[in-house]
Amino acid sequence: MATLLERLGQAKKFVDGVLGADKYQHYLEHHERNHPGAKPMTEREFWKDYTDWQEKNPEGRCC
Numbered sequence: 001m002a003t004l005l006e007r008l009g010q011a012k013k014f015v016d017g018v019l020g021a022d023k024y025q026h027y028l029e030h031h032e033r034n035h036p037g038a039k040p041m042t043e044r045e046f047w048k049d050y051t052d053w054q055e056k057n058p059e060g061r062c063c
Contacts, residue, residue, distance in 0.1 A: 023050065 002010070016022040024043050031040040041049060 013022075024046050027046055028040055031038070040046075
């Protein structure tokens with residue numbers, strides 16, 4: 001049976017996924033897999049790039 005702290009951690013992970021707060025972490029994982037050795041964007045750079053992209057593509061991402 002999961003402890004209270006484990007359940008809270010699971011709930012946080014779920015909420016982060018729903019709200020998109022985990023996008024930077026997913027970006028870092030993707031970057032490490034596909035661009036080893038290259039320096040990733042900082043979190044601030046990532047969110048700036050992401051919001052700029054959203055403004056240019058209001059219909060959403062296709063893939």
